[in-house]
Amino acid sequence: MRADALRNRAAILRAARTLVTAGGPEVGMDEIAAAAGVAVGTLYRHYPTKTDLVAAVMAETAAAIVAELEAAVDRVGKSETRAVDEIGELFARVAVEGAGDRTLRQVAAGLGAYRADSLELPARRLLAALVDTAHRAQALRADVTVEDLALLMGTMPGLAVDEDARRRWVELVWRGLVS
Amino acid sequence: MRADALRNRAAILRAARTLVTAGGPEVGMDEIAAAAGVAVGTLYRHYPTKTDLVAAVMAETAAAIVAELEAAVDRVGKSETRAVDEIGELFARVAVEGAGDRTLRQVAAGLGAYRADSLELPARRLLAALVDTAHRAQALRADVTVEDLALLMGTMPGLAVDEDARRRWVELVWRGLVS
DNA sequence: TCCTAACATGAACGTGGGTTCATGATTTAT
DNA sequence: ATAAATCATGAACCCACGTTCATGTTAGGA
Numbered sequence: 001m002r003a004d005a006l007r008n009r010a011a012i013l014r015a016a017r018t019l020v021t022a023g024g025p026e027v028g029m030d031e032i033a034a035a036a037g038v039a040v041g042t043l044y045r046h047y048p049t050k051t052d053l054v055a056a057v058m059a060e061t062a063a064a065i066v067a068e069l070e071a072a073v074d075r076v077g078k079s080e081t082r083a084v085d086e087i088g089e090l091f092a093r094v095a096v097e098g099a100g101d102r103t104l105r106q107v108a109a110g111l112g113a114y115r116a117d118s119l120e121l122p123a124r125r126l127l128a129a130l131v132d133t134a135h136r137a138q139a140l141r142a143d144v145t146v147e148d149l150a151l152l153m154g155t156m157p158g159l160a161v162d163e164d165a166r167r168r169w170v171e172l173v174w175r176g177l178v179s
Numbered sequence: 180m181r182a183d184a185l186r187n188r189a190a191i192l193r194a195a196r197t198l199v200t201a202g203g204p205e206v207g208m209d210e211i212a213a214a215a216g217v218a219v220g221t222l223y224r225h226y227p228t229k230t231d232l233v234a235a236v237m238a239e240t241a242a243a244i245v246a247e248l249e250a251a252v253d254r255v256g257k258s259e260t261r262a263v264d265e266i267g268e269l270f271a272r273v274a275v276e277g278a279g280d281r282t283l284r285q286v287a288a289g290l291g292a293y294r295a296d297s298l299e300l301p302a303r304r305l306l307a308a309l310v311d312t313a314h315r316a317q318a319l320r321a322d323v324t325v326e327d328l329a330l331l332m333g334t335m336p337g338l339a340v341d342e343d344a345r346r347r348w349v350e351l352v353w354r355g356l357v358s
Numbered sequence: 359t360c361c362t363a364a365c366a367t368g369a370a371c372g373t374g375g376g377t378t379c380a381t382g383a384t385t386t387a388t
Numbered sequence: 389a390t391a392a393a394t395c396a397t398g399a400a401c402c403c404a405c406g407t408t409c410a411t412g413t414t415a416g417g418a
Contacts, residue, residue: 001394002384002385002386002393002394002395003385003386004384004385004395004396005385005394005395005396008395008396024289025289026375028374028375028376029375029376029377030375030376038396038397039396039397039398040376040377040378040397040398041377041378041379041395041396041397041398042395042396042397044376044377044378045395045396048377049376049377050375050376050377106285109339110203110204110205144351148347148351151336151340151344151347151348151351152348152351152352154336154340155334155335155336155348156334157330157333157334160288161330161333165330168327168330169330169331169334172323172327172330172331172352172355172356173331173351173352173355174355175320175354175355176351176352176353176354176355176356177351177355180364181363181364181365181414181415181416182415182416183365183366183414183415184364184365184366184415187365187366207404207405207406208405208406208407209405209406217366217367218366218367218368219367219368219406219407219408220365220366220367220368220407220408220409221365221366221367223406223407223408224365224366227407228406228407229405229406229407359418360417360418361416361417361418362415362416362417363414363415363416363417364413364414364415364416365412365413365414365415366411366412366413366414367409367410367411367412367413368409368410368411369408369409369410370407370408370409370410371406371407371408371409372405372406372407372408373404373405373406373407374403374404374405374406375402375403375404376401376402376403376404377400377401377402377403378399378400378401378402379397379398379399379400379401380397380399381396381397381398382395382396382397383394383395383396383397384393384394384395384396385392385393385394385395386391386392386393386394387390387391387392387393388389388390388391388392
């Protein structure tokens, strides 16, 4: 792969994340290409379809979350932190900072993409480990499962509600999870 | 207004609610008209724009909720029920049975409509009365406000998650609200 | 019954936006 | 330096979908 092609791929991904995250489904491929400093044809060379492009952006986010979870599991393994706290922090971060990702999910759903399974499964395996540990420490309500957490995360507010409200949302919901 | 025109208006509203609720933004005006047993032109006579049509459907739902709330306030006034229970029931019903309305809201948002204020304001006034009463009975956590309830209701899961999960969602969240 | 205003019809139009492809420019290995 | 493969360009294409309007139909009162 040529060096400039790699640069372009990265620029396109970055532009797509920024624009789609902020502008929703109505941002066109032309706009994304322009923001990436590239022509439409180049965009289509790297991502043959709008669906592919959005999927790539989401995959990137999913990978980042998995990385965070791996680090969290590691810290808990070394007894540096408590599992509940790690779960709570992830919960809060996804809600407050990851609000734009919910726009992405909507766009993906509108394009017929978004397979929750393959995307969220790796993260769930890691999260399950944290949940188990938290349960043994009796820090999470006994009946709260990983599916519950995924369900709630799936309904977190998007960019339509401001950051303070998103924070408040986490506070309200988190109360029902810890013991 | 002619009798057949009235019938058509009703049929169009019903078809729009059914189709948009289930099919999201991609259902066309042609499909809605066909489902209502009417030609597109007739649809446009009654609702000059897709935005108007969706707005009408949402207004209908909003009115129904206001009616339910008025009945609830009434029952509480006659000491037939507790305010918390009424709030809880509304919460559950909106989550479980009103899942399709969230699709509507998304479609409305995509069309540039959806003014939460004018639509939700009447309901909030009534809900506030129930919240006040519940607070005096110390049945709701002291810091839980009407805005909190509206915030959570705004993030309820849609038709994408099945009914059991929606019920579970309510259970989890409701725990954080009652004392 | 007949008239007319209200209403319904559906083919055609315009536009926005995703996608393509013939042409031209760069990179990189020899 | 030069060739050849890889890559970039962007005007044009296509099609779905909201919307319109000239024409035909129907309801309901006089």
